[in-house]
Amino acid sequence: MLKEGSLENPEKLPEKRPVFIVVEDSFNYAQTHKQHLNKFGLDAVILRGIGNFVEQIAEIQKTKNVVGVITDGLHGSWLNVYEAAISNGIRKIWLISGNEDMINFSKYLPYTRAISKVTLHQNPDKYKIFLDALKE
Structure with a gap:
């Protein structure tokens, strides 16, 4: 049993591969993100649901x-x-x-990009945007 605020997926992080923290309340979407990121040589640590993200992200x-x-x-x-x-x-x-209001609002926040969930999942090649961002 995990204590409250602990990592949902306490796997050992790789030493060399770039890691994305994926916060997703849907198990299926979380696994889909992880699989597609892995295809581009990226790894993912999954955080599910709502928790103390400041501490969880700091730990990772x-x-x-x-x-x-x-x-x-x-x-x-x-x-x-x-x-x-x-x-x-x-x-x-x-x-x-999938919420257009959230996507539009995110345009006003620094360091933030948004993409439609439907667009991303219908076009898995778009996961390349995460790899391309490492070059910026």
Whole structure:
């Protein structure tokens, strides 16, 4: 049993591969993100549901190989993930959502990009945007 606020997936992080933190409340979408990121040589640590993201991201950040955060809308709580990422020095944040209002709002936040969940899942090659962001 995991204690509250602990990592849902406490796998050992790889030493060399870039890691994205994926915050997704849907198990299926989380696994889909992870599989597609792996195809591009990227790894993912999955955080599911709502929790203390500041502490969880800080714990993962200790590995120094975190390159970004990918989050779904979390029923509006994605801003907590955004704030946690910023407070931990992460400057590559993606919102993947089916909610156009959230996507439009994200345009006003620094370090944030958004993509429609439907667009991403209908076009898995678009996961290359995460790899391309490492070159920026």
